[in-house]
Amino acid sequence: MSRISNERASTAHPDLRSWLNELSAAGRLAVARENVSLNDELAAISKNLEYDRAVFFPKPDGHAIAVAANLFADRSWVADSLGVLSADLLTRFQEAVRRPLPWVEVQNGAAQEIVHDEVDLLRLLPVPKHNEHDSGPYITAALLIARNPATGVQNVSIHRCQISGPDRIGVLLLPRHTHHYFRLAEEAGQALEIALVIGVHPACILASQAIAALDEDEMNIAGALLGAPVEMVKCKTNRVRVPAHAEIVIEGRILPKVREPEGPFGEFPQYYGPRADREVIQVDAVTHRRHAIFHTIVGGGAEHLVLGEIPREATLLEHLQRSFPSVRDVRLTRGGVCRYHLVVKIDKRSDGEAKNVIMGAFGGHYDVKQVTVVDLDVDIDNPHEIEWAIATRFQADRDLVIVAGAQGSKLDPSSQEGVSAKMGLDATKPVDAEPMTFKRIHVRGAEHVDITHVLEKDSSAAFARVIAGLC
Ligand code: MN
Numbered sequence: 001m002s003r004i005s006n007e008r009a010s011t012a013h014p015d016l017r018s019w020l021n022e023l024s025a026a027g028r029l030a031v032a033r034e035n036v037s038l039n040d041e042l043a044a045i046s047k048n049l050e051y052d053r054a055v056f057f058p059k060p061d062g063h064a065i066a067v068a069a070n071l072f073a074d075r076s077w078v079a080d081s082l083g084v085l086s087a088d089l090l091t092r093f094q095e096a097v098r099r100p101l102p103w104v105e106v107q108n109g110a111a112q113e114i115v116h117d118e119v120d121l122l123r124l125l126p127v128p129k130h131n132e133h134d135s136g137p138y139i140t141a142a143l144l145i146a147r148n149p150a151t152g153v154q155n156v157s158i159h160r161c162q163i164s165g166p167d168r169i170g171v172l173l174l175p176r177h178t179h180h181y182f183r184l185a186e187e188a189g190q191a192l193e194i195a196l197v198i199g200v201h202p203a204c205i206l207a208s209q210a211i212a213a214l215d216e217d218e219m220n221i222a223g224a225l226l227g228a229p230v231e232m233v234k235c236k237t238n239r240v241r242v243p244a245h246a247e248i249v250i251e252g253r254i255l256p257k258v259r260e261p262e263g264p265f266g267e268f269p270q271y272y273g274p275r276a277d278r279e280v281i282q283v284d285a286v287t288h289r290r291h292a293i294f295h296t297i298v299g300g301g302a303e304h305l306v307l308g309e310i311p312r313e314a315t316l317l318e319h320l321q322r323s324f325p326s327v328r329d330v331r332l333t334r335g336g337v338c339r340y341h342l343v344v345k346i347d348k349r350s351d352g353e354a355k356n357v358i359m360g361a362f363g364g365h366y367d368v369k370q371v372t373v374v375d376l377d378v379d380i381d382n383p384h385e386i387e388w389a390i391a392t393r394f395q396a397d398r399d400l401v402i403v404a405g406a407q408g409s410k411l412d413p414s415s416q417e418g419v420s421a422k423m424g425l426d427a428t429k430p431v432d433a434e435p436m437t438f439k440r441i442h443v444r445g446a447e448h449v450d451i452t453h454v455l456e457k458d459s460s461a462a463f464a465r466v467i468a469g470l471c
Helices: 002-008 016-025 041-048 075-082 086-098 177-187 202-208 218-226 302-323 353-362 383-393 459-470
Strands: 029-031 054-057 066-069 114-116 143-147 154-158 161-165 168-171 192-198 231-234 241-243 248-254 260-262 276-288 293-295 327-332 341-346 370-374 400-407 419-426
Touching (some): 016 029, 016 054, 016 293, 041 066, 075 086, 075 202, 075 302, 086 218, 086 302, 143 177, 143 202, 143 241, 154 177, 154 202, 154 218, 177 192, 202 218, 302 327, 302 353, 341 353, 353 370, 353 400, 353 419, 370 383
Parallel strands (some): 029 054, 066 293, 341 370, 370 419
Antiparallel strands (some): 054 066, 114 276, 143 154, 143 192, 161 168, 168 276, 192 248, 248 276, 260 276, 327 341, 400 419
16 A cells, blocks of 8 residues: 555646545555456455455565556545545536546656556456356457547546457447547548546546546546546557656557457346457557556446446436426436436426426436336335335326337346336325325434434443342
């Protein structure tokens, strides 16, 4: 741990090391013994600690580069990484998307302290294999930065990256922005210049998950989240600009007219994404910091879920509030894999409103499969409270909305190739209900009791004394 704090002084720019340092100071970072195996064992240890602590693995399998995992255990850690209260997290993210701060180019970066143009990925980098039936080692936490071949505008996203050979990576491109840039290049018979950036400040990772417009560079959203422009440096072998503070950069090209088998890989719904022919990255160079740190995300683990959750919640909140001023907050629940099940809190003013909110939420993102609308007095961070609202304020014949045959998530195995039913539950009280009917019980003063003050210090001794006196 002292190793991280010593090296932190080398840069003022927020980076992975500054975040690990904060975690360590807060008692949230565990350090594993040296020589943990990259094959299963590293992921197994990370999985055990996923709701509790980040883990730092020095010399995994004897490798010179260390690995860090579990950078986020829940949304409060994400809030801490951005320096805001949990309650202000979504607002902060909404603001950054509305008012991005453009990055600036610098001439030198720590990310290029060491340059390898002879590349053997598994020899250079400690790439773990995570879930049992993954096809092999995967780079899971790399920002894929691509240049629009027509305009030079950059896009930032995260993709699962299978190590397919010493200088070859199989990559899954969903039909979003990187895929669009690649199609432009491929139609012109060219490769798409890219870089994979591993080990950056959490703000950069979160920004990459923003549901932004095409040609909106997510690194500018990262700048707004950090309150300072991200410093970027040009790659050694292509024109892509990468964060100068990154730990590791893999420079390469997505090859035109080449597809090779990729997968299976353990994904966020807690199932495996299937093997199929997918795009291929030809690697041209690897650069990294001295004593670099490799960030890995266990597929389907808490970190994977939370990273997708916050940017999606911010987007869904923005979408709903445009039409429904009564919407106060939203959560994508952990049980709903932080994608499929949405809870919406409203300040209900008229009956029927919750059903409109349900229909609006279905339109917010095709992944949303179930929407539960609750009143202001329900704590949406507590699954028991949400169930309680359904148990006591919902009647299936009256308050249930079902839509058949809509677009859903292809990774939901109960869908038919992504065609999915939608369900909405209105668990709000009627506006004109008798005040006592839905009055929550409450013990007066319960929230103000100073428990250490009113209890005996040694309860067993006190109990023995009282019992002896009774006899
Ligand atoms: Mn984009």
